[in-house]
Amino acid sequence: MFEIWDVHVHLSGVPGATPEERLERLLEGAERLGIARLCVFMGMKWSYDPTPDDMRRQNDEVLRAVKRFPDRAFGFVYLNPQHTQASLDELNRCVRDGPMVGVKLWVAMHCNESKLDPIVARATELKAVVLQHTWYKITGNLPGESTSEDLAQLAARHPNATFISAHSGGDWERGLRAIRPYPNVYGEICGGDPTAGYTEMAVRELGPERVLYGSDAGGRSFASQLAKVLGADIPDSAKRLVLAENTKRILKPILREKGIKI
Amino acid sequence: MNLEPSRRDFLKTAAVAAGAVLIRNVAVAKPADALIDTNVYLSHWPLRRLPCDDTAKLVAKLRANGVTQAWAGSFDGLLHRDIAAVNARLADECRRLGGGLLVPFGSVNPKLPDWEDDLRRCVEEHRMPGIRLHPSYHGCKLDDPDFAKLLQFAAKRGLLVQIAHIMEDRRMMHPLLQVEPPDLKPLADIVKKTPGLRLELLNVKLPPLDLLKAGDVSVEIAMLEGVGGVGKLLAQLPAERVLFGSYAPKFYFESALLKLKESPLTEEQLRAVRCANAQRLLARKQLS
Numbered sequence: 001m002f003e004i005w006d007v008h009v010h011l012s013g014v015p016g017a018t019p020e021e022r023l024e025r026l027l028e029g030a031e032r033l034g035i036a037r038l039c040v041f042m043g044m045k046w047s048y049d050p051t052p053d054d055m056r057r058q059n060d061e062v063l064r065a066v067k068r069f070p071d072r073a074f075g076f077v078y079l080n081p082q083h084t085q086a087s088l089d090e091l092n093r094c095v096r097d098g099p100m101v102g103v104k105l106w107v108a109m110h111c112n113e114s115k116l117d118p119i120v121a122r123a124t125e126l127k128a129v130v131l132q133h134t135w136y137k138i139t140g141n142l143p144g145e146s147t148s149e150d151l152a153q154l155a156a157r158h159p160n161a162t163f164i165s166a167h168s169g170g171d172w173e174r175g176l177r178a179i180r181p182y183p184n185v186y187g188e189i190c191g192g193d194p195t196a197g198y199t200e201m202a203v204r205e206l207g208p209e210r211v212l213y214g215s216d217a218g219g220r221s222f223a224s225q226l227a228k229v230l231g232a233d234i235p236d237s238a239k240r241l242v243l244a245e246n247t248k249r250i251l252k253p254i255l256r257e258k259g260i261k262i
Numbered sequence: 263m264n265l266e267p268s269r270r271d272f273l274k275t276a277a278v279a280a281g282a283v284l285i286r287n288v289a290v291a292k293p294a295d296a297l298i299d300t301n302v303y304l305s306h307w308p309l310r311r312l313p314c315d316d317t318a319k320l321v322a323k324l325r326a327n328g329v330t331q332a333w334a335g336s337f338d339g340l341l342h343r344d345i346a347a348v349n350a351r352l353a354d355e356c357r358r359l360g361g362g363l364l365v366p367f368g369s370v371n372p373k374l375p376d377w378e379d380d381l382r383r384c385v386e387e388h389r390m391p392g393i394r395l396h397p398s399y400h401g402c403k404l405d406d407p408d409f410a411k412l413l414q415f416a417a418k419r420g421l422l423v424q425i426a427h428i429m430e431d432r433r434m435m436h437p438l439l440q441v442e443p444p445d446l447k448p449l450a451d452i453v454k455k456t457p458g459l460r461l462e463l464l465n466v467k468l469p470p471l472d473l474l475k476a477g478d479v480s481v482e483i484a485m486l487e488g489v490g491g492v493g494k495l496l497a498q499l500p501a502e503r504v505l506f507g508s509y510a511p512k513f514y515f516e517s518a519l520l521k522l523k524e525s526p527l528t529e530e531q532l533r534a535v536r537c538a539n540a541q542r543l544l545a546r547k548q549l550s
Contacts, residue, residue, distance in 0.1 A: 032524055117284035137433040138440060171434040173310075182464050193431050193485070194517040196510070198314045218489045223520035224513075231514030233313050 011217025052086035190214035302509030335394035339369025390420030482507025493525030
């Protein structure tokens with residue numbers, strides 16, 4: 001019997017004309033598999049390199065959705081480091097002054113760029129975790145798409161920040177190695193196929209305290225991603241950490257700050 | 263982990279209380295129900311050892327999760343040239359270590375000389391009910407005349423033909439082993455022109471609905487994605503076209519099983535996907 005928190009969910013891939021309706025559909029699917037809480041980010045229509053207005057629009061949609069289900073979903077603010085000041089403003093609006101508890105960075109800019117430094121510094125002041133998309137694609141990354149090695153460089157500059165390497169680099173046998181030396185980087189296992197051995201390697205190389213369950217739903221299935229943990233040949237104690245305890249631990253400081261009891 | 267507990271647990275699903283949902287073992291039917299996994303592999307994935315790539319271990323894993331029959335191909339069928347030896351080993355492993363669970367599906371590479379004899383041996387020597395093809399690993403496009411000929415021969419022999427579409431995510435392939443999935447478009451025409459052909463598509467991310475409606479074509483769920491993907495697929499296709507497949511041991515077996523739970527399926531739909539459709543497919547072979 002495990003408690004499950006999903007650290008990577010989007011308002012996409014499910015029907016619904018409004019953010020609230022979409023989150024409701026997602027929660028129905030999550031509930032069927034016993035998933036208690038979802039961390040949600042990015043809006044109903046995505047963009048690789050959002051303008052400040054588009055960032056605000058997408059974050060507003062997430063704010064609407066989590067407001068409807070405050071006991072089941074947390075929001076992460078979607079930022080674009082190409083627009084540093086607008087990102088800082090948005091971080092203050094959604095995290096300092098709003099209910100959001102983390103930062104989502106996607107593919108607008110390689111995350112080892114110095115433009116990210118003020119954003120990470122501010123997020124750390126606010127106790128918000130920073131979730132950065134990471135992928136190695138043999139078919140070619142997008143122009144601003146980060147690898148796990150890019151994130152490792154950023155993490156080395158910000159040892160007090162808490163980073164999540166979303167997808168663990170996609171090519172996880174490479175990505176996990178890249179983040180292994182950085183204890184402030186967590187490996188999150190969502191988004192790729194449920195290839196057997198993934199979670200075993202993550203737990204072996206990072207330790208069970210540094211691995212997080214996420215799904216990348218609604219593009220991905222909750223089921224296929226949850227199987228990466230439930231089907232892994234790791235002890236139940238490790239599954240418990242990966243499925244919820246690690247996420248709860250890294251979110252605890254900001255949740256406490258906001259008076260949210262878990 | 264055994265995901266096949268009691269019916270009572272299934273009906274309970276996960277209780278939601280005070281914002282915390284605790285998951286019990288996940289069940290998707292009564293323990294007595296048959297579960298036919300139409301997509302498992304024996305031997306070793308060429309680029310990585312997998313937790314259950316030992317036949318005895320795989321069989322134990324499948325049994326523990328309630329699988330009553332598993333249709334097994336061989337990873338060796340992707341790159342080995344001595345296909346006759348691949349199929350002989352597959353049949354032998356299924357017989358010796360399968361404990362009545364494993365049903366061998368042999369490989370045939372239509373770009374090798376005298377592939378017809380490999381097909382003959384699958385039927386006459388190994389008594390296989392079907393074959394599993396990996397055209398992209400054999401450099402064979404689906405509009406290749408050799409491929410159409412293979413399907414014709416298989417249909418005449420009454421074999422169920424499985425076509426494995428994707429073996430791994432294109433984005434993360436080994437730089438020295440990049441294999442494009444085959445274009446499925448030519449298949450609909452071949453299906454129409456090949457009487458008696460029974461096809462099952464394996465490892466399809468986006469099931470091609472036109473093809474699935476073109477003839478006796480089924481699809482399994484190993485690579486189906488999206489929230490409630492099985493339910494969505496069943497809304498678009500006749501229920502008899504959707505089969506259970508896990509792609510174990512390459513994928514965690516639990517992925518396919520949990521997908522059945524993620525969608526709100528009727529008892530009838532569950533039974534069809536878990537076993538009835540696969541049973542019917544093999545029964546049609548025996549009749550033919």
